[in-house]
Amino acid sequence: MSSGVQATDSNADGNAATVTASVVGASGFAGGELCRLLAGHPHFDLQQATSRQYAGKSVGSRHPPLRTSELRFTEPIDLESVDVLFAATPHGVSMEHIEAYADAAGLVVDLSADFRLESAQAYDEWYDGHVAPEYLDAAEYALPEVNRENLPGAELIAVGGCNATATILGLYPLFEGDVLSGDEQIVVDVKVGSSEGGAGGGEASSHAERSGVVRPYAPTGHRHEAEIERWLGTSVAFTCHAVDMVRGASATSHVFPSEAVSAGDLWSAYRSCYDDEPFVRLAAGGTGVYRYPEPKAVAGTNYAEVGFELDPKNGRVVVFAAIDNMVKGSAGQAVHAANVALGFAETAGLEFSGLHPVGAP
Numbered sequence: 001m002s003s004g005v006q007a008t009d010s011n012a013d014g015n016a017a018t019v020t021a022s023v024v025g026a027s028g029f030a031g032g033e034l035c036r037l038l039a040g041h042p043h044f045d046l047q048q049a050t051s052r053q054y055a056g057k058s059v060g061s062r063h064p065p066l067r068t069s070e071l072r073f074t075e076p077i078d079l080e081s082v083d084v085l086f087a088a089t090p091h092g093v094s095m096e097h098i099e100a101y102a103d104a105a106g107l108v109v110d111l112s113a114d115f116r117l118e119s120a121q122a123y124d125e126w127y128d129g130h131v132a133p134e135y136l137d138a139a140e141y142a143l144p145e146v147n148r149e150n151l152p153g154a155e156l157i158a159v160g161g162c163n164a165t166a167t168i169l170g171l172y173p174l175f176e177g178d179v180l181s182g183d184e185q186i187v188v189d190v191k192v193g194s195s196e197g198g199a200g201g202g203e204a205s206s207h208a209e210r211s212g213v214v215r216p217y218a219p220t221g222h223r224h225e226a227e228i229e230r231w232l233g234t235s236v237a238f239t240c241h242a243v244d245m246v247r248g249a250s251a252t253s254h255v256f257p258s259e260a261v262s263a264g265d266l267w268s269a270y271r272s273c274y275d276d277e278p279f280v281r282l283a284a285g286g287t288g289v290y291r292y293p294e295p296k297a298v299a300g301t302n303y304a305e306v307g308f309e310l311d312p313k314n315g316r317v318v319v320f321a322a323i324d325n326m327v328k329g330s331a332g333q334a335v336h337a338a339n340v341a342l343g344f345a346e347t348a349g350l351e352f353s354g355l356h357p358v359g360a361p
Ligand SMILES: NC(=O)c1ccc[n+]([C@@H]2O[C@H](COP(=O)([O-])OP(=O)(O)OC[C@H]3O[C@@H](n4cnc5c(N)ncnc54)[C@H](OP(=O)(O)O)[C@@H]3O)[C@@H](O)[C@H]2O)c1
Pocket: 024, 025, 026, 027, 028, 029, 030, 031, 050, 051, 052, 053, 054, 076, 088, 089, 090, 091, 093, 111, 112, 113, 160, 161, 162, 195, 196, 197, 198, 199, 200, 201, 325, 326, 329, 330
C-alpha cells in the first residue's frame, strides 16, 4: 500500500489544504451521500465517482442534491490516482479490489463490513470468509468517539456499521463509567429505515411491501453483533425491526446493572464521555416533544442523539441512540474519520445540525 496521506499543521488549523478524493460505488445511497458531503467540504476535491450501471451519466442524474455538478460517473476499473478513495460498495467488493484501491490512494476509507473485524476467523464466523485477510491488521475501525486516536496516519479505515454505531454510542458510557462490568445481559432492539437496504432493493424493499411495516429481521445472530462485541468487550442480544421511515436507526438497549445506579451516576457517565464530542447530543428527559433521541431530529446530519432513563422498579436502565444511517451511520462517519486521519477540523464539511419541524425522515 502506498504511504498514508500526511496530516499537516495547516490542516489542523483548518486552513485551505485540499486533498483529492474519489468515491467507488457513487450511484448508491451511501455513495450519493458521500458525494454530497465531499462536494460541500472545504478540504476535499471530488475528482471521480464510479458506477458501472450509470457510467457516462451525470452524478446529478442519480442524486438530486448534485444536479448542478459537472461530475460524471466513470467505470470503477479506471481508477484515478487520488489522495483518498472512499468505497461505498456492497459487502465483498472492497476485499476483492483492495489492492487496486490501495494503489490508487494513500488512504482508503471503506464503508462496507469488509475490514471491520480483526481476523479471518471472525469473517469465517460472521460472514463468508475473507479474500484479503493480510489487510485486516492495517485497518482501523472508525467510530471516532471510541477510537479517534488510532486514525491519524491510517492507510485503511473501516467505517463502523450503522446499527453498531447507534448501539455502541448508546452503551459505551455505561462501560467507561463503570455502570456495567460486562457480565450483565444486554438486550438491544434497533428500528431501521428502508435506506439501510441500499438503492438496489428487492422484493422486501418495494414500496408495496415496505410501506407501513414494523418487521423483525435478523431477530438473532445479526452480523453487527460482532463489531459491537469487539468495541464494548461483551456480547449483546440484538434484534432489528424494519420500520416505516426512509432514513434513521434508533437503538433501544435494556440493561440491568448489578449494582444500584442513580440518575446522577448516569448523567456523569454520559457527560464525561460526550460533553466534548462534536457530534453527540444528549437528550434524556427534560421537557418538550423531543425528550429522547429520535431519528427525525438528526435526519441529514452527522449527529447522534443519545439518552437514557432509569427504571428503579425493575433495576433497569433503558438507553436510546438515534442516528441517520446514511450520515452518522456511514457517509458522514467516513468523512469525520477522514477529517481526523488527515488532521482537518473534525467538523469540516459536517456542520449541518438538522431541520425542525421536518417530515418523515
Ligand atoms: N445504506 C446504509 O444505510 C448503509 C449504512 C452503513 C453502511 N453501509 C454500507 O455501505 C455500502 C454501500 O451501501 P448502499 O446502501 O449505498 O448500497 P447501494 O445503494 O446498493 O450502492 C452500492 C453501490 O456499489 C456499486 N457496486 C456494486 N457492485 C460493485 C462492484 N462489484 N464494483 C464496483 N461497484 C459496485 C453500485 O453501483 P454500480 O452497480 O452501478 O457499479 C452502487 O453504486 C455497503 O457495504 C453497506 O453495507 C450502508
